[in-house]
Amino acid sequence: MMTRKRVLTAMIGAALTFGATASTYAATTLKLSHNHPRDHAVHKAMSHMAKEVRKLTDGDVRIRIYPDAQLGTQRESMELMQNGALDMVKSNAAELEAFAPAYAAFNLPYLFRDKSHYYNVQEGSVGEEILASSRESGFIGLTYYDAGARSFYTSKPIKTPADLKGLKVRVQPSPSAINMVKALGGSPTPLAYGELYTALQQGVVDAAENNIPSFSLSRHSEVAKYYSMDEHTMVPDVLVISTKTYDGLSDENRKALKQAAMESMELMKQLWAESEAKERQKAEKLGVTFVSPDKTAFVESVQPMYADLEASNPALNDLVKRIKEVQ
Numbered sequence: 001m002m003t004r005k006r007v008l009t010a011m012i013g014a015a016l017t018f019g020a021t022a023s024t025y026a027a028t029t030l031k032l033s034h035n036h037p038r039d040h041a042v043h044k045a046m047s048h049m050a051k052e053v054r055k056l057t058d059g060d061v062r063i064r065i066y067p068d069a070q071l072g073t074q075r076e077s078m079e080l081m082q083n084g085a086l087d088m089v090k091s092n093a094a095e096l097e098a099f100a101p102a103y104a105a106f107n108l109p110y111l112f113r114d115k116s117h118y119y120n121v122q123e124g125s126v127g128e129e130i131l132a133s134s135r136e137s138g139f140i141g142l143t144y145y146d147a148g149a150r151s152f153y154t155s156k157p158i159k160t161p162a163d164l165k166g167l168k169v170r171v172q173p174s175p176s177a178i179n180m181v182k183a184l185g186g187s188p189t190p191l192a193y194g195e196l197y198t199a200l201q202q203g204v205v206d207a208a209e210n211n212i213p214s215f216s217l218s219r220h221s222e223v224a225k226y227y228s229m230d231e232h233t234m235v236p237d238v239l240v241i242s243t244k245t246y247d248g249l250s251d252e253n254r255k256a257l258k259q260a261a262m263e264s265m266e267l268m269k270q271l272w273a274e275s276e277a278k279e280r281q282k283a284e285k286l287g288v289t290f291v292s293p294d295k296t297a298f299v300e301s302v303q304p305m306y307a308d309l310e311a312s313n314p315a316l317n318d319l320v321k322r323i324k325e326v327q
Contacts, residue, residue, distance in 0.1 A: 028253075029062045030245060033077040034090035035069040035193065040217060041271035042090060042145050042237055043067050049239075049264035056256035061249065063088070073192060075173075078240075082138045087245040089139075092147065092237045094172035100134035105319050107176035109183075109232040109302045110295075112323075118234050119269075121326050126319070131238070139240045143261040146272040147211055149231035153220065154207035158228035159293040161185050161301045170196055170208040176305075180232065181209075183302045193218075200224055213272075216279035221288045228291040230298050239264075 032050075036043055043065070050063035071077055077089045078099070093106035105111065112118040121127050122144040131141030152158045154167065164186035171177040171188045181188035189205050199205045200223040208220065209232070215221055239261060246254065280290065309317040 027059055027062055028249070029064055030087040030241075031066065031071075031085075032063050032088035032090070033066045033069075033071040033080070033086050035074050035077075036067060036090075037217060038067050040067075041213065041268060041275040042147075044271055045145060045264040045268040046090065046239070048267055049260045052260035052263055053257055056260060057253050061253050061257065069194065073194060075192075078139075081240070081242050084242070084244065086242070088142075088239065088241045090145070090237055090239055092172075093235045094174035094177055096134065096141075096238055096240070097174050097176060099137040099139075100130075101313075101316065102130045102133040102319060103238075104174075104176050104313075104316055105130070105323055106235050107174050107180075107233060108305065108320065109180050110299045111320065112234050115234075117326060118236075121323050122236060122265075124326060126322055126326060130319075134240070135243055138244070139242050140246060142239045142241055142258060143265045145237040145239065145265060145268045147235060147237045148213065148272060148276055149229075150209050150211055150233045150235060151227060151229045151231050152207055152209045153215055153224040153227040155225060157226045157289070157291045157293075158207070158230065159291060160297050163228075164207070167206040168204075170199065170205045177233075179305055180302055183305055184232075184298065185301070196220065197223060211276070212283070213275045213279040216283045221283040221286050225287055226289050226291060227283065228293055230293050230295055232298060232302075 032046065034042065034046070046063075046065055050065060054062050071086065072080060074089070074091055074095060077086060078091060078095070080086045081089050093103045096103040097107055112121070127144065131143075134140055152164070152169070156163070158164060161184040164181070164184050167186050168189045169181045169186040170191045171181055173190045178188040178190070186207070191199055191205060196205070196208055197218060197220060200208065200220060208224065210220075212227070215224075215227060241257075249257065284290070306320070309320060
């Protein structure tokens with residue numbers, strides 16, 4: 001029996017054959033997969049990028065976007081890209097940690113002083129270095145997309161780390177995310193995002209952590225009525241591209257793609273702020289209570305993670321120091 005990955009690869013190939021053969025000239029069409037709905041800010045930002053790429057390259061490069069996990073989960077899409085069935089994927093720093101260790105820096109709690117620090121790291125030399133660090137895994141990053149701050153949500157207020165004790169907390173498959181929840185007293189439970197609504201509804205997990213738009217747009221606000229804004233991490237989404245695809249473009253088209261990607265990053269900041277405000281209002285109308293805890297105890301609880309870095313991961317420790325030095 002064919003595996004799910006092989007079936008997805010075959011389906012993608014069949015679905016795209018007609019479009020490729022119907023083309024009357026040698027335009028390059030890049031296939032981009034992501035797991036958000038069309039009304040999500042990141043889809044709007046990438047749609048803008050696709051239009052800009054087409055314009056900047058005079059139609060020579062086009063991007064066809066497949067939203068809503070049509071072509072598989074985020075992890076499956078990454079594997080399909082590595083196998084040559086996809087060109088681009090919108091992932092995030094948590095999942096990318098498994099492919100390139102430098103991304104782990106974004107998954108460390110309370111690393112960024114504020115939003116300006118967060119943006120300056122991404123847009124500077126350190127951010128570009130991290131984007132390039134996955135080349136040996138068959139892809140590189142083009143740009144970052146704002147994904148806000150991640151906080152805990154469940155059926156009760158989380159005001160201190162003690163409130164997490166004994167709770168099964170859904171986390172992304174990231175060692176840093178797992179260690180963070182352990183440090184805060186919870187029981188980390190890696191789980192596919194698409195399974196989370198039912199898991200919360202049925203008590204398979206007690207809590208989860210994510211940004212406000214994802215919490216609302218995924219309807220988790222229907223099954224978790226307290227969103228506690230401890231804002232432990234700011235984990236960006238990342239737009240990645242197969243190195244085979246990227247290296248196959250002309251220098252001019254690579255420059256156009258990077259330019260369009262960076263412009264979409266700036267647009268995403270605005271779209272994200274609007275989406276965050278809108279989705280919070282929607283959640284509040286559904287009866288969600290937003291809690292603003294004192295973050296001091298949370299910050300103190302995760303400091304052992306930083307103390308362990310110097311001995312356990314000198315390379316990441318040095319990267320963290322460089323991030324802290326960014327003005």
